[in-house]
Amino acid sequence: MPFTLPKDWPARALTQLRAKLLDWFDANKRDLPWRATTDGKRDPYLVWVSEIMLQQTTVAAVVPKFNAFVARFPTLAALASATEQDVLKLWEGLGYYRRARHLHAAAIELMRTHGGTLPDDADVWESLPGVGRYVLGAVLSQAFDRQMPIVEANSLRVLSRLFGYRNDPRTGEGKAWVWQAAEAVLPAKRCGDFNQALMELGALVCAPTNPDCAKCPLANRCEAKRLNLQGEIPPKAARPEITNVREVGVVVRDGDRVLVCQRPATANRWQNMWEVPHAALAEGEDASAGAARVVKELTGFDAEPGAELLTIRHGVTRYAITLVCFEAELRGGTFAPGAYAAARWVRTSALAEFPTSSPQRKLMSALATPRQKRLF
Ligand code: SF4
CATH class of the missing domain: 1.10.1670.10 (Helix-hairpin-Helix base-excision DNA repair enzymes (C-terminal))
Known part of the structure; x- marks a missing residue:
């Protein structure tokens, strides 16, 4: 059934409705950082970054991330010249990291093809990664007042x-x-x-x-x-049916350093981000035994599990994941790429430098906290 205006609306009804809604907006809109204007105009770059961040994410969560992101990458040129790892690090906590990768790739493309300008041209925008009908209408209507819906x-x-x-x-x-x-x-x-x-x-x-x-x-x-x-x-x-999953994560120690691994570009999520090895436990598998198996299978290293560190509960799409984390001592072996693209041994104080998922950030933050202060 295609949309038609209600038959009983008088001719001026739509004009009045538009005026009322715009008046209400002028009086009630929230003061959000991406709404700043210069000479009454919005900055297309800020509009674009905010609209990508706001997809699937609340305004409250986006505001501090947006401020940090545009402080670090104030222009399209700055974003395009950053590394993907830097962009992912600034995106940490927002989730849906594919958005950040697309934003970065699109910035590089706009630098290459348009010398760093964001054009008032729907064809150009439509050709960029991560720009669907919503982003197209949002950016062009807000930045250039184009008559495009969202x-x-x-x-x-x-x-x-x-x-x-x-x-x-x-x-x-x-x-x-x-x-x-x-x-x-x-x-x-x-x-x-x-x-x-x-x-x-x-x-x-x-x-x-x-x-x-x-x-x-x-x-x-x-x-x-x-x-x-x-x-x-x-x-x-x-509501999607929720599936419960038990996972084990392992902090492998070699002296004062711990093992972090980079997920491959082909991973189903969190591509190119860093984490301690983790995987689902088999049905009925003991978590400690699973910890040794997971390290060997994912990295090639031999490790002997020790104390349980903490348990993190989080959700990913329709999965409710319980991640039980262990410490383990390195016993030998060499890194075998495959499940992970790269591996590094780092001090816990350096863990904050690596872009990582929210559950892994919780774990890494706990590791960087002195033992006597940990709350688990
Ligand atoms: S808030 Fe406004 S648009 Fe929403 S249901 Fe009420 S009257 Fe309708």
Whole structure:
């Protein structure tokens, strides 16, 4: 079912709705670092970095990471000349590291093809790694006021409720409907502000549960409110079935140094990042015995497990992982590349220099803490 404006809306309804939403945005928008302007214009580089970071990540988590990232890489040229390891290190904690790799690769490409400028050209942006329909519309509308829609979780919810769309807007026909709706409501000017206003309204007022309709500038046109269907629109997304996984991680020591290994570029996640060896335990396998096996299989080193260090619980997509960590002493062997691309023996004080996943960062932080101060 393609999107059409409600038949009972008077001719001026859409114009009034746009004006109300923009007025609300001007009065209520959050003061976020990437919204800074110079002569009323946004910096396309800052818009782009923020939009990539904000995908799958909350504003609260992004703000400090964004500030640190643009302090280190203030321009496209600075980002393009950085190493991938430096970029991954600055991205640490945000997850979905493929975004950082794509951002870096796209910066290099823009330096090569456009001399460090970020062009007002949809064809160029579409050809860059990591730029899909959302990023394309977000960057071009905010940086260049191009009349391009965006759809993400917040605007999807607002538009579904506003027009009373009862099917699932996240899949198939529903997805096409919500993109059409986002395009139809866009004004001719201030498109970037309007796109942000829809998202901001979803974040601050039209929340997933208990939307604050009394404070909503769209309330007098909202179909979900009129029918009291805010709880049903949009339908809840099906929760993925969670699978529990037991893993063992091993801190192998050789004197005052510990072993860290680099994941290969072909890994299914955390490519090129560093970690202590870890892998899933077999059904019923003793964790200590598993620790020796995992070190041998993944690195080629022989190690004798000692004390249990700590247990870290974390989630990756639909897996709930319990990672039991052991210390072990090196007994011999040589590094065999394969499961890992590289291995290094480093002092615990140097562990902070390596880009690593969040659960591994927890483990490495614990190792860098004097034993008597550890809380496990
Ligand atoms: S009136 Fe309520 S349900 Fe409708 S858009 Fe506003 S906050 Fe959301």
